[in-house]
Amino acid sequence: MLVPEKPRDEVERLQCLRSLAILDTEREERFDRVTRLARRLFNVPMSTVTLVDENRQWFKSCYGAELTETGRDVSFCGHAILGDEPFIITDASKDVRFHDNPLVVGPPFIRFYAGVPLLYRGKYKLGTLCIVDHQPKMLNTDQIRDLIDLAKIAEQELSALHEATIDELTQISNRRGFIKLASESLQNCQKYDEPFSLAFFDLNKFKTINDQWGHQAGDHALKDFAMLISQSFRSSDLFARVGGDEFVVLYTGMEEEETRKAIHRFERSVDEFNRNQHRPYQLSFSVGLYTLPPGRRMNLEDILAKADSRMYLSKKS
Template identity: 55%
Template structure:
Protein backbone atom coordinates (compact mmCIF):
# COMPACT_ATOMS: atom_id res chain seq x y z
CA UNK A 1 0.00 0.00 0.00
CA UNK A 2 1.25 3.46 -0.87
CA UNK A 3 0.48 6.06 1.76
CA UNK A 4 -0.47 9.53 0.45
CA UNK A 5 2.21 12.20 0.32
CA UNK A 6 1.84 15.55 2.05
CA UNK A 7 1.28 18.59 -0.19
CA UNK A 8 4.08 21.17 -0.37
CA UNK A 9 1.83 23.74 1.32
CA UNK A 10 0.70 21.35 4.07
CA UNK A 11 1.19 23.82 6.95
CA UNK A 12 -0.84 26.53 5.21
CA UNK A 13 -3.42 23.98 4.07
CA UNK A 14 -4.02 22.79 7.63
CA UNK A 15 -4.17 26.39 8.85
CA UNK A 16 -6.80 27.20 6.21
CA UNK A 17 -8.79 24.09 7.07
CA UNK A 18 -8.82 24.85 10.79
CA UNK A 19 -9.73 28.50 10.14
CA UNK A 20 -13.10 27.31 8.80
CA UNK A 21 -13.88 25.82 12.22
CA UNK A 22 -15.92 23.17 10.42
CA UNK A 23 -14.30 19.95 11.64
CA UNK A 24 -16.42 17.80 13.97
CA UNK A 25 -19.53 19.89 13.34
CA UNK A 26 -23.00 18.47 12.77
CA UNK A 27 -24.17 17.44 9.28
CA UNK A 28 -25.63 20.29 7.22
CA UNK A 29 -28.23 20.13 4.47
CA UNK A 30 -26.14 22.33 2.15
CA UNK A 31 -23.43 19.64 2.02
CA UNK A 32 -25.80 16.67 2.29
CA UNK A 33 -27.56 17.99 -0.80
CA UNK A 34 -24.32 17.65 -2.76
CA UNK A 35 -23.69 14.05 -1.73
CA UNK A 36 -27.31 13.07 -2.41
CA UNK A 37 -27.07 14.48 -5.92
CA UNK A 38 -23.72 12.73 -6.48
CA UNK A 39 -25.09 9.38 -5.31
CA UNK A 40 -28.11 9.68 -7.60
CA UNK A 41 -26.28 11.16 -10.58
CA UNK A 42 -23.53 8.52 -10.66
CA UNK A 43 -25.58 5.62 -9.27
CA UNK A 44 -23.04 4.79 -6.55
CA UNK A 45 -23.61 3.45 -3.03
CA UNK A 46 -21.19 5.91 -1.39
CA UNK A 47 -20.74 9.68 -1.81
CA UNK A 48 -18.67 11.81 0.56
CA UNK A 49 -17.53 15.38 1.22
CA UNK A 50 -14.25 14.62 2.95
CA UNK A 51 -11.88 17.06 4.68
CA UNK A 52 -8.27 15.93 5.14
CA UNK A 53 -6.95 16.87 8.58
CA UNK A 54 -3.48 16.25 10.08
CA UNK A 55 -3.87 12.52 10.67
CA UNK A 56 -7.40 11.74 9.53
CA UNK A 57 -9.97 12.38 6.86
CA UNK A 58 -13.22 13.61 8.36
CA UNK A 59 -16.56 13.45 6.56
CA UNK A 60 -18.65 16.61 6.58
CA UNK A 61 -21.28 14.73 4.59
CA UNK A 62 -21.39 11.01 3.97
CA UNK A 63 -23.87 8.65 2.34
CA UNK A 64 -23.25 4.92 2.48
CA UNK A 65 -20.61 4.70 5.22
CA UNK A 66 -21.27 4.08 8.94
CA UNK A 67 -18.29 6.19 10.13
CA UNK A 68 -17.47 9.92 10.20
CA UNK A 69 -13.70 9.60 9.76
CA UNK A 70 -10.85 7.27 8.82
CA UNK A 71 -7.07 7.45 9.15
CA UNK A 72 -5.36 9.71 6.63
CA UNK A 73 -2.61 7.21 5.84
CA UNK A 74 -5.10 4.73 4.34
CA UNK A 75 -7.30 7.34 2.67
CA UNK A 76 -7.81 7.68 -1.06
CA UNK A 77 -8.68 11.35 -0.52
CA UNK A 78 -5.19 11.97 0.85
CA UNK A 79 -3.90 11.23 -2.65
CA UNK A 80 -6.46 13.49 -4.30
CA UNK A 81 -5.23 16.66 -2.56
CA UNK A 82 -1.87 16.20 -4.30
CA UNK A 83 -3.52 16.38 -7.74
CA UNK A 84 -5.13 19.28 -9.58
CA UNK A 85 -7.91 17.39 -11.30
CA UNK A 86 -10.09 14.31 -10.85
CA UNK A 87 -8.37 11.30 -9.29
CA UNK A 88 -9.86 8.11 -10.73
CA UNK A 89 -9.30 4.49 -9.70
CA UNK A 90 -11.34 2.16 -11.90
CA UNK A 91 -10.44 -1.04 -10.01
CA UNK A 92 -8.48 -0.72 -6.77
CA UNK A 93 -7.66 -4.45 -6.73
CA UNK A 94 -5.57 -3.95 -9.87
CA UNK A 95 -3.80 -0.78 -8.72
CA UNK A 96 -0.53 -1.51 -6.85
CA UNK A 97 -1.01 1.61 -4.72
CA UNK A 98 -4.29 0.35 -3.29
CA UNK A 99 -4.72 -3.40 -3.80
CA UNK A 100 -3.61 -4.18 -0.22
CA UNK A 101 -5.25 -1.10 1.32
CA UNK A 102 -7.44 -2.11 4.31
CA UNK A 103 -10.35 -0.15 2.81
CA UNK A 104 -10.04 -2.36 -0.28
CA UNK A 105 -9.35 -5.67 1.44
CA UNK A 106 -12.02 -5.03 4.09
CA UNK A 107 -15.02 -2.78 4.65
CA UNK A 108 -16.20 -0.90 2.65
CA UNK A 109 -14.44 -3.02 -0.05
CA UNK A 110 -13.61 -0.10 -2.34
CA UNK A 111 -13.21 -1.03 -5.97
CA UNK A 112 -14.04 2.16 -7.85
CA UNK A 113 -13.08 5.61 -6.54
CA UNK A 114 -13.35 9.06 -8.12
CA UNK A 115 -12.47 12.21 -6.21
CA UNK A 116 -12.11 15.91 -7.04
CA UNK A 117 -10.10 18.22 -4.76
CA UNK A 118 -11.97 21.00 -2.95
CA UNK A 119 -9.83 24.10 -3.35
CA UNK A 120 -10.03 26.98 -0.89
CA UNK A 121 -8.99 30.52 -1.92
CA UNK A 122 -7.41 29.09 -5.08
CA UNK A 123 -4.52 27.57 -3.14
CA UNK A 124 -5.28 24.99 -0.45
CA UNK A 125 -6.86 21.64 -1.30
CA UNK A 126 -8.81 21.03 1.90
CA UNK A 127 -10.49 17.78 0.93
CA UNK A 128 -12.57 16.13 -1.76
CA UNK A 129 -15.94 15.36 -3.16
CA UNK A 130 -15.69 11.66 -3.90
CA UNK A 131 -17.85 8.81 -5.12
CA UNK A 132 -17.16 5.16 -4.34
CA UNK A 133 -18.45 1.84 -5.62
CA UNK A 134 -17.94 -1.74 -4.49
CA UNK A 135 -17.55 -2.91 -8.06
CA UNK A 136 -15.14 -1.76 -10.81
CA UNK A 137 -16.40 0.83 -13.25
CA UNK A 138 -15.35 3.75 -15.45
CA UNK A 139 -16.52 7.33 -15.88
CA UNK A 140 -17.21 8.96 -19.22
CA UNK A 141 -15.70 12.35 -19.98
CA UNK A 142 -19.11 13.93 -19.40
CA UNK A 143 -19.43 12.23 -16.03
CA UNK A 144 -16.00 13.51 -15.02
CA UNK A 145 -17.08 17.02 -15.99
CA UNK A 146 -20.28 16.61 -13.98
CA UNK A 147 -18.31 15.50 -10.92
CA UNK A 148 -16.02 18.53 -11.23
CA UNK A 149 -19.05 20.83 -11.49
CA UNK A 150 -20.58 19.26 -8.39
CA UNK A 151 -17.31 19.68 -6.51
CA UNK A 152 -17.48 23.41 -7.32
CA UNK A 153 -20.78 23.55 -5.46
CA UNK A 154 -19.13 21.98 -2.40
CA UNK A 155 -16.27 24.48 -2.70
CA UNK A 156 -18.75 27.35 -2.73
CA UNK A 157 -20.33 26.01 0.46
CA UNK A 158 -16.90 25.91 2.12
CA UNK A 159 -16.34 29.52 1.09
CA UNK A 160 -19.78 30.42 2.43
CA UNK A 161 -18.81 28.90 5.78
CA UNK A 162 -16.12 31.50 6.34
CA UNK A 163 -17.93 34.37 4.61
CA UNK A 164 -20.93 33.97 6.91
CA UNK A 165 -18.69 34.61 9.91
CA UNK A 166 -16.40 37.29 8.44
CA UNK A 167 -16.80 41.04 8.45
CA UNK A 168 -16.52 41.94 4.74
CA UNK A 169 -14.70 45.24 5.35
CA UNK A 170 -12.03 44.20 7.83
CA UNK A 171 -11.84 40.46 7.02
CA UNK A 172 -11.84 39.54 10.71
CA UNK A 173 -14.70 37.76 12.47
CA UNK A 174 -18.11 39.41 12.61
CA UNK A 175 -20.48 39.15 15.56
CA UNK A 176 -21.70 35.70 14.54
CA UNK A 177 -18.18 34.42 14.03
CA UNK A 178 -17.08 35.86 17.35
CA UNK A 179 -19.80 34.07 19.26
CA UNK A 180 -19.16 30.74 17.52
CA UNK A 181 -15.42 30.81 18.21
CA UNK A 182 -15.40 32.39 21.67
CA UNK A 183 -18.09 30.06 23.00
CA UNK A 184 -16.01 27.05 22.00
CA UNK A 185 -12.92 28.60 23.59
CA UNK A 186 -14.83 29.34 26.79
CA UNK A 187 -16.13 25.76 26.94
CA UNK A 188 -12.53 24.55 26.80
CA UNK A 189 -11.48 26.96 29.56
CA UNK A 190 -14.48 25.99 31.67
CA UNK A 191 -13.51 22.31 31.49
CA UNK A 192 -9.86 23.05 32.23
CA UNK A 193 -10.49 25.60 34.97
CA UNK A 194 -8.71 28.38 33.06
CA UNK A 195 -9.48 32.08 33.23
CA UNK A 196 -10.84 34.02 30.26
CA UNK A 197 -10.59 37.70 29.40
CA UNK A 198 -12.71 39.87 27.13
CA UNK A 199 -11.65 43.31 25.94
CA UNK A 200 -14.30 45.59 24.44
CA UNK A 201 -13.00 48.42 22.20
CA UNK A 202 -14.90 51.46 20.94
CA UNK A 203 -13.25 53.98 18.62
CA UNK A 204 -13.33 57.52 19.95
CA UNK A 205 -14.58 60.31 17.66
CA UNK A 206 -14.89 57.93 14.72
CA UNK A 207 -17.83 59.86 13.33
CA UNK A 208 -15.57 62.90 13.00
CA UNK A 209 -13.28 60.97 10.64
CA UNK A 210 -16.20 60.15 8.35
CA UNK A 211 -17.59 63.69 8.54
CA UNK A 212 -14.26 65.41 7.92
CA UNK A 213 -12.49 63.07 5.51
CA UNK A 214 -15.26 60.89 4.10
CA UNK A 215 -16.24 57.26 4.41
CA UNK A 216 -13.19 56.03 2.50
CA UNK A 217 -10.93 57.33 5.26
CA UNK A 218 -13.29 55.90 7.86
CA UNK A 219 -13.17 52.48 6.22
CA UNK A 220 -9.38 52.70 6.08
CA UNK A 221 -9.25 53.45 9.81
CA UNK A 222 -11.45 50.44 10.59
CA UNK A 223 -9.39 48.17 8.37
CA UNK A 224 -6.13 49.33 9.94
CA UNK A 225 -7.52 48.89 13.45
CA UNK A 226 -8.43 45.30 12.57
CA UNK A 227 -4.99 44.69 11.01
CA UNK A 228 -3.30 45.96 14.16
CA UNK A 229 -5.45 43.65 16.27
CA UNK A 230 -4.49 40.67 14.13
CA UNK A 231 -0.77 41.46 14.43
CA UNK A 232 -0.81 42.40 18.13
CA UNK A 233 -2.84 39.66 19.78
CA UNK A 234 -2.14 35.93 19.90
CA UNK A 235 -3.24 33.55 17.15
CA UNK A 236 -5.32 31.72 19.76
CA UNK A 237 -7.25 34.89 20.67
CA UNK A 238 -10.62 35.58 19.04
CA UNK A 239 -10.93 39.13 17.74
CA UNK A 240 -13.88 40.57 15.86
CA UNK A 241 -15.72 43.64 14.67
CA UNK A 242 -19.16 43.35 16.26
CA UNK A 243 -20.56 46.77 15.36
CA UNK A 244 -19.84 49.90 13.35
CA UNK A 245 -16.82 51.03 15.37
CA UNK A 246 -16.88 48.36 18.07
CA UNK A 247 -14.32 45.58 18.32
CA UNK A 248 -13.74 42.80 20.84
CA UNK A 249 -10.99 40.35 21.75
CA UNK A 250 -11.57 37.12 23.67
CA UNK A 251 -8.43 35.78 25.37
CA UNK A 252 -8.14 32.45 27.16
CA UNK A 253 -5.90 30.95 29.82
CA UNK A 254 -4.38 34.15 31.19
CA UNK A 255 -4.48 36.39 34.25
CA UNK A 256 -5.87 39.91 34.50
CA UNK A 257 -2.33 41.29 34.51
CA UNK A 258 -1.39 39.44 31.33
CA UNK A 259 -4.62 40.58 29.64
CA UNK A 260 -3.82 44.20 30.55
CA UNK A 261 -0.29 43.79 29.16
CA UNK A 262 -1.72 42.42 25.89
CA UNK A 263 -4.09 45.38 25.56
CA UNK A 264 -1.29 47.83 26.38
CA UNK A 265 0.89 46.23 23.71
CA UNK A 266 -1.93 46.77 21.23
CA UNK A 267 -2.34 50.38 22.39
CA UNK A 268 1.33 51.04 21.64
CA UNK A 269 0.89 49.54 18.17
CA UNK A 270 -1.94 51.98 17.50
CA UNK A 271 0.17 54.87 18.81
CA UNK A 272 3.01 53.91 16.46
CA UNK A 273 0.55 53.85 13.58
CA UNK A 274 -0.64 57.34 14.51
CA UNK A 275 2.96 58.61 14.61
CA UNK A 276 3.99 57.16 11.25
CA UNK A 277 2.59 59.89 8.99
CA UNK A 278 0.00 62.62 8.79
CA UNK A 279 -3.17 60.96 7.53
CA UNK A 280 -5.49 63.69 8.67
CA UNK A 281 -6.81 61.52 11.49
CA UNK A 282 -5.66 59.49 14.47
CA UNK A 283 -7.13 56.25 15.75
CA UNK A 284 -8.11 56.53 19.39
CA UNK A 285 -10.16 54.15 21.46
CA UNK A 286 -11.63 53.34 24.84
CA UNK A 287 -11.48 49.81 26.18
CA UNK A 288 -13.07 47.80 28.95
CA UNK A 289 -11.54 44.54 30.16
CA UNK A 290 -13.18 41.79 32.19
CA UNK A 291 -11.37 38.69 33.45
CA UNK A 292 -13.15 35.72 34.99
CA UNK A 293 -13.00 32.00 35.60
CA UNK A 294 -16.01 30.73 33.63
CA UNK A 295 -18.79 29.18 35.68
CA UNK A 296 -21.50 26.90 34.34
CA UNK A 297 -23.94 29.82 33.97
CA UNK A 298 -21.48 32.37 32.56
CA UNK A 299 -22.06 33.40 28.94
CA UNK A 300 -20.30 35.43 26.29
CA UNK A 301 -23.23 37.85 26.45
CA UNK A 302 -22.65 38.50 30.15
CA UNK A 303 -18.93 39.09 29.60
CA UNK A 304 -19.70 41.47 26.73
CA UNK A 305 -22.16 43.39 28.85
CA UNK A 306 -19.69 43.84 31.71
CA UNK A 307 -16.79 44.76 29.40
CA UNK A 308 -19.04 47.26 27.60
CA UNK A 309 -19.85 48.94 30.92
CA UNK A 310 -16.17 49.23 31.79
CA UNK A 311 -15.38 50.60 28.34
CA UNK A 312 -18.07 53.26 28.76
CA UNK A 313 -16.66 54.21 32.16
CA UNK A 314 -13.22 54.73 30.61
CA UNK A 315 -14.71 56.76 27.76
CA UNK A 316 -16.55 59.05 30.20
CA UNK A 317 -13.46 59.45 32.39
CA UNK A 318 -11.33 60.53 29.43
CA UNK A 319 -13.63 63.37 28.40
Protein backbone atom coordinates in the same frame (compact mmCIF):
# COMPACT_ATOMS: atom_id res chain seq x y z
CA MET B 1 2.09 6.21 4.29
CA LEU B 2 2.58 9.76 3.06
CA VAL B 3 1.33 12.45 5.46
CA PRO B 4 -0.14 15.44 3.55
CA GLU B 5 1.82 18.67 3.60
CA LYS B 6 0.29 21.98 4.76
CA PRO B 7 -0.67 24.58 2.12
CA ARG B 8 1.41 27.75 2.00
CA ASP B 9 -1.63 29.81 2.98
CA GLU B 10 -2.49 27.50 5.90
CA VAL B 11 -2.92 30.27 8.51
CA GLU B 12 -5.24 32.35 6.32
CA ARG B 13 -7.06 29.22 5.13
CA LEU B 14 -7.83 28.15 8.70
CA GLN B 15 -8.96 31.66 9.63
CA CYS B 16 -11.43 31.62 6.73
CA LEU B 17 -12.66 28.15 7.64
CA ARG B 18 -13.30 29.11 11.25
CA SER B 19 -14.91 32.41 10.33
CA LEU B 20 -17.73 30.44 8.68
CA ALA B 21 -18.68 28.89 12.05
CA ILE B 22 -19.47 25.62 10.29
CA LEU B 23 -17.19 23.14 12.07
CA ASP B 24 -18.95 20.71 14.44
CA THR B 25 -22.40 21.89 13.36
CA GLU B 26 -25.38 19.65 12.60
CA ARG B 27 -25.95 18.08 9.21
CA GLU B 28 -27.77 20.24 6.68
CA GLU B 29 -29.92 19.16 3.75
CA ARG B 30 -28.23 21.59 1.34
CA PHE B 31 -24.93 19.67 1.74
CA ASP B 32 -26.53 16.24 2.14
CA ARG B 33 -28.30 16.55 -1.19
CA VAL B 34 -24.93 17.01 -2.91
CA THR B 35 -23.41 13.87 -1.37
CA ARG B 36 -26.58 11.83 -2.05
CA LEU B 37 -26.50 12.88 -5.69
CA ALA B 38 -22.80 12.07 -5.94
CA ARG B 39 -23.38 8.55 -4.56
CA ARG B 40 -26.13 7.86 -7.08
CA LEU B 41 -24.42 9.49 -10.04
CA PHE B 42 -21.14 7.62 -9.62
CA ASN B 43 -22.55 4.43 -8.09
CA VAL B 44 -20.21 4.51 -5.11
CA PRO B 45 -20.90 3.51 -1.49
CA MET B 46 -19.58 6.72 0.09
CA SER B 47 -19.48 10.46 -0.57
CA THR B 48 -18.55 13.34 1.72
CA VAL B 49 -18.32 17.10 1.95
CA THR B 50 -15.10 17.33 3.93
CA LEU B 51 -13.57 20.35 5.66
CA VAL B 52 -9.86 20.11 6.49
CA ASP B 53 -9.24 21.56 9.95
CA GLU B 54 -5.85 22.05 11.62
CA ASN B 55 -5.40 18.44 12.77
CA ARG B 56 -8.43 16.62 11.38
CA GLN B 57 -10.76 16.26 8.44
CA TRP B 58 -14.36 16.85 9.52
CA PHE B 59 -17.38 15.75 7.48
CA LYS B 60 -20.14 18.31 7.10
CA SER B 61 -21.98 15.61 5.16
CA CYS B 62 -21.10 11.92 4.96
CA TYR B 63 -23.23 9.36 3.16
CA GLY B 64 -22.21 5.71 3.31
CA ALA B 65 -20.28 5.57 6.59
CA GLU B 66 -20.86 6.39 10.24
CA LEU B 67 -17.97 8.85 10.39
CA THR B 68 -17.81 12.43 11.59
CA GLU B 69 -14.05 13.00 11.34
CA THR B 70 -10.64 11.37 11.02
CA GLY B 71 -7.10 12.60 11.59
CA ARG B 72 -5.71 14.94 8.96
CA ASP B 73 -2.48 12.92 8.84
CA VAL B 74 -4.30 9.92 7.32
CA SER B 75 -6.69 11.91 5.14
CA PHE B 76 -6.86 11.75 1.37
CA CYS B 77 -8.56 15.15 1.36
CA GLY B 78 -5.49 16.69 3.00
CA HIS B 79 -3.64 15.80 -0.19
CA ALA B 80 -6.49 16.95 -2.44
CA ILE B 81 -6.46 20.55 -1.15
CA LEU B 82 -2.79 20.92 -2.16
CA GLY B 83 -3.68 21.06 -5.85
CA ASP B 84 -6.11 22.80 -8.17
CA GLU B 85 -7.36 19.75 -10.08
CA PRO B 86 -9.39 16.74 -8.96
CA PHE B 87 -7.25 14.37 -6.87
CA ILE B 88 -7.92 10.80 -8.06
CA ILE B 89 -6.56 7.52 -6.71
CA THR B 90 -7.74 4.54 -8.77
CA ASP B 91 -6.44 1.82 -6.39
CA ALA B 92 -5.08 3.00 -3.04
CA SER B 93 -3.86 -0.51 -2.14
CA LYS B 94 -1.32 -0.28 -4.97
CA ASP B 95 -0.35 3.36 -4.43
CA VAL B 96 2.90 3.80 -2.46
CA ARG B 97 1.45 6.91 -0.79
CA PHE B 98 -1.60 5.12 0.62
CA HIS B 99 -1.19 1.32 0.57
CA ASP B 100 -0.52 1.17 4.33
CA ASN B 101 -2.90 3.99 5.29
CA PRO B 102 -5.25 3.01 8.18
CA LEU B 103 -8.25 4.06 6.05
CA VAL B 104 -7.09 1.62 3.36
CA VAL B 105 -6.10 -1.41 5.46
CA GLY B 106 -9.03 -0.84 7.84
CA PRO B 107 -12.53 0.74 7.73
CA PRO B 108 -13.76 2.21 5.47
CA PHE B 109 -11.29 0.16 3.30
CA ILE B 110 -10.72 2.83 0.66
CA ARG B 111 -9.58 1.65 -2.74
CA PHE B 112 -10.87 4.35 -5.09
CA TYR B 113 -10.87 8.02 -4.11
CA ALA B 114 -11.74 11.14 -6.10
CA GLY B 115 -11.85 14.56 -4.43
CA VAL B 116 -12.39 18.05 -5.84
CA PRO B 117 -11.07 20.96 -3.76
CA LEU B 118 -13.75 23.35 -2.50
CA LEU B 119 -12.58 26.87 -3.24
CA TYR B 120 -13.63 29.70 -0.94
CA ARG B 121 -13.58 33.35 -2.04
CA GLY B 122 -11.79 32.18 -5.16
CA LYS B 123 -8.62 31.54 -3.17
CA TYR B 124 -8.68 29.23 -0.14
CA LYS B 125 -9.25 25.47 -0.41
CA LEU B 126 -11.26 24.64 2.69
CA GLY B 127 -11.98 21.00 1.91
CA THR B 128 -13.34 18.72 -0.77
CA LEU B 129 -16.31 17.03 -2.27
CA CYS B 130 -15.15 13.44 -2.58
CA ILE B 131 -16.41 10.02 -3.58
CA VAL B 132 -15.02 6.71 -2.28
CA ASP B 133 -15.33 3.07 -3.34
CA HIS B 134 -14.21 -0.18 -1.78
CA GLN B 135 -13.20 -1.42 -5.23
CA PRO B 136 -10.69 0.04 -7.71
CA LYS B 137 -12.35 2.42 -10.14
CA MET B 138 -11.64 4.88 -12.93
CA LEU B 139 -13.49 8.00 -14.09
CA ASN B 140 -13.79 9.17 -17.66
CA THR B 141 -13.59 12.81 -18.73
CA ASP B 142 -17.35 13.38 -18.54
CA GLN B 143 -17.56 11.88 -15.06
CA ILE B 144 -14.73 14.08 -13.81
CA ARG B 145 -16.55 17.12 -15.22
CA ASP B 146 -19.75 16.03 -13.45
CA LEU B 147 -17.90 15.71 -10.13
CA ILE B 148 -16.46 19.21 -10.58
CA ASP B 149 -19.97 20.55 -11.25
CA LEU B 150 -21.24 18.99 -8.02
CA ALA B 151 -18.32 20.50 -6.12
CA LYS B 152 -19.33 23.93 -7.46
CA ILE B 153 -22.74 23.45 -5.84
CA ALA B 154 -21.08 22.73 -2.49
CA GLU B 155 -18.90 25.83 -2.97
CA GLN B 156 -22.02 27.92 -3.53
CA GLU B 157 -23.43 26.69 -0.23
CA LEU B 158 -20.20 27.71 1.53
CA SER B 159 -20.52 31.12 -0.09
CA ALA B 160 -24.05 31.42 1.27
CA LEU B 161 -22.65 30.78 4.76
CA HIS B 162 -20.08 33.48 4.09
CA GLU B 163 -22.79 36.03 3.32
CA ALA B 164 -24.58 35.23 6.58
CA THR B 165 -21.63 35.23 8.97
CA ILE B 166 -18.99 37.56 7.46
CA ASP B 167 -18.79 41.33 7.82
CA GLU B 168 -18.98 42.71 4.29
CA LEU B 169 -16.51 45.57 4.81
CA THR B 170 -13.71 43.94 6.82
CA GLN B 171 -14.20 40.33 5.66
CA ILE B 172 -13.88 38.95 9.19
CA SER B 173 -16.72 37.39 11.22
CA ASN B 174 -19.75 39.51 12.01
CA ARG B 175 -21.61 39.34 15.32
CA ARG B 176 -23.80 36.46 14.17
CA GLY B 177 -20.84 34.37 13.03
CA PHE B 178 -18.92 35.12 16.20
CA ILE B 179 -21.77 34.23 18.56
CA LYS B 180 -22.30 30.92 16.79
CA LEU B 181 -18.67 29.84 16.93
CA ALA B 182 -17.79 31.41 20.31
CA SER B 183 -20.68 29.59 21.98
CA GLU B 184 -19.17 26.27 20.88
CA SER B 185 -15.74 27.33 22.15
CA LEU B 186 -17.17 28.37 25.51
CA GLN B 187 -18.90 25.01 25.93
CA ASN B 188 -15.65 23.17 25.20
CA CYS B 189 -13.70 25.31 27.68
CA GLN B 190 -16.28 24.69 30.37
CA LYS B 191 -16.35 20.97 29.58
CA TYR B 192 -12.58 20.63 29.94
CA ASP B 193 -12.14 23.27 32.68
CA GLU B 194 -10.02 25.62 30.57
CA PRO B 195 -9.88 29.42 30.94
CA PHE B 196 -11.78 31.59 28.49
CA SER B 197 -10.78 35.22 27.86
CA LEU B 198 -12.62 37.79 25.78
CA ALA B 199 -11.28 41.21 24.78
CA PHE B 200 -13.66 43.94 23.63
CA PHE B 201 -11.94 46.57 21.43
CA ASP B 202 -13.27 49.99 20.47
CA LEU B 203 -11.53 52.05 17.77
CA ASN B 204 -10.75 55.46 19.30
CA LYS B 205 -11.80 58.72 17.59
CA PHE B 206 -13.56 56.87 14.76
CA LYS B 207 -16.16 59.64 14.42
CA THR B 208 -13.34 62.19 14.11
CA ILE B 209 -11.79 60.18 11.28
CA ASN B 210 -15.12 60.14 9.45
CA ASP B 211 -15.77 63.85 10.05
CA GLN B 212 -12.32 65.11 9.10
CA TRP B 213 -11.30 62.79 6.27
CA GLY B 214 -14.60 61.31 5.07
CA HIS B 215 -16.34 57.96 5.30
CA GLN B 216 -13.94 56.33 2.85
CA ALA B 217 -11.10 57.02 5.30
CA GLY B 218 -13.30 55.61 8.06
CA ASP B 219 -13.81 52.44 6.04
CA HIS B 220 -10.06 52.16 5.50
CA ALA B 221 -9.48 52.56 9.25
CA LEU B 222 -11.89 49.71 10.02
CA LYS B 223 -10.33 47.45 7.40
CA ASP B 224 -6.82 48.28 8.62
CA PHE B 225 -7.77 47.50 12.21
CA ALA B 226 -9.40 44.19 11.20
CA MET B 227 -6.30 43.29 9.19
CA LEU B 228 -4.03 44.00 12.16
CA ILE B 229 -6.21 41.85 14.43
CA SER B 230 -6.14 38.94 11.96
CA GLN B 231 -2.34 39.13 11.67
CA SER B 232 -1.56 39.63 15.35
CA PHE B 233 -3.29 36.78 17.15
CA ARG B 234 -3.16 32.98 17.06
CA SER B 235 -4.92 31.12 14.27
CA SER B 236 -7.03 29.45 16.98
CA ASP B 237 -8.29 32.80 18.34
CA LEU B 238 -11.71 33.99 17.21
CA PHE B 239 -12.18 37.61 16.20
CA ALA B 240 -15.05 39.61 14.78
CA ARG B 241 -16.47 43.04 14.10
CA VAL B 242 -19.56 43.17 16.30
CA GLY B 243 -20.59 46.82 15.83
CA GLY B 244 -19.72 49.98 13.94
CA ASP B 245 -16.24 50.46 15.44
CA GLU B 246 -16.32 47.57 17.91
CA PHE B 247 -14.32 44.35 17.64
CA VAL B 248 -13.91 41.31 19.87
CA VAL B 249 -11.23 38.65 20.19
CA LEU B 250 -11.80 35.38 22.03
CA TYR B 251 -8.82 33.50 23.48
CA THR B 252 -9.43 29.91 24.53
CA GLY B 253 -7.13 28.27 27.05
CA MET B 254 -5.44 31.54 28.06
CA GLU B 255 -5.31 33.03 31.53
CA GLU B 256 -5.71 36.78 32.03
CA GLU B 257 -1.99 37.57 32.35
CA GLU B 258 -1.13 35.72 29.14
CA THR B 259 -4.00 37.43 27.34
CA ARG B 260 -2.82 40.87 28.45
CA LYS B 261 0.60 40.11 27.01
CA ALA B 262 -1.05 39.23 23.69
CA ILE B 263 -2.95 42.53 23.75
CA HIS B 264 0.27 44.45 24.47
CA ARG B 265 1.89 42.78 21.46
CA PHE B 266 -1.10 43.83 19.38
CA GLU B 267 -0.72 47.39 20.64
CA ARG B 268 2.88 47.40 19.43
CA SER B 269 1.72 46.12 16.03
CA VAL B 270 -0.75 49.02 15.79
CA ASP B 271 2.00 51.50 16.72
CA GLU B 272 4.31 50.05 14.07
CA PHE B 273 1.52 50.28 11.50
CA ASN B 274 0.97 53.95 12.35
CA ARG B 275 4.69 54.68 11.88
CA ASN B 276 5.00 52.88 8.56
CA GLN B 277 1.71 53.62 6.76
CA HIS B 278 1.63 57.42 7.10
CA ARG B 279 -2.15 57.67 7.24
CA PRO B 280 -3.61 61.14 7.95
CA TYR B 281 -4.96 59.62 11.17
CA GLN B 282 -3.53 57.37 13.88
CA LEU B 283 -5.17 54.10 14.83
CA SER B 284 -5.68 53.59 18.55
CA PHE B 285 -8.06 51.60 20.67
CA SER B 286 -9.59 51.09 24.07
CA VAL B 287 -9.98 47.55 25.32
CA GLY B 288 -11.83 45.73 28.05
CA LEU B 289 -10.80 42.22 29.05
CA TYR B 290 -12.78 39.62 30.94
CA THR B 291 -11.42 36.17 31.80
CA LEU B 292 -13.65 33.33 32.91
CA PRO B 293 -11.49 31.09 35.12
CA PRO B 294 -11.61 27.28 34.89
CA GLY B 295 -14.60 25.75 36.63
CA ARG B 296 -16.78 28.86 36.52
CA ARG B 297 -19.96 28.97 34.42
CA MET B 298 -21.34 32.00 32.58
CA ASN B 299 -23.17 32.49 29.28
CA LEU B 300 -21.52 34.23 26.34
CA GLU B 301 -23.76 37.33 26.37
CA ASP B 302 -22.85 38.03 30.00
CA ILE B 303 -19.15 37.66 29.23
CA LEU B 304 -19.51 40.07 26.30
CA ALA B 305 -21.36 42.55 28.53
CA LYS B 306 -18.63 42.44 31.20
CA ALA B 307 -15.84 42.94 28.66
CA ASP B 308 -17.83 45.75 27.03
CA SER B 309 -18.32 47.46 30.40
CA ARG B 310 -14.60 47.28 31.13
CA MET B 311 -13.83 48.71 27.71
CA TYR B 312 -15.98 51.78 28.44
CA LEU B 313 -14.21 52.27 31.77
CA SER B 314 -10.91 52.13 29.91
CA LYS B 315 -12.16 54.60 27.32
CA LYS B 316 -13.29 57.11 29.96
CA SER B 317 -9.97 56.91 31.79
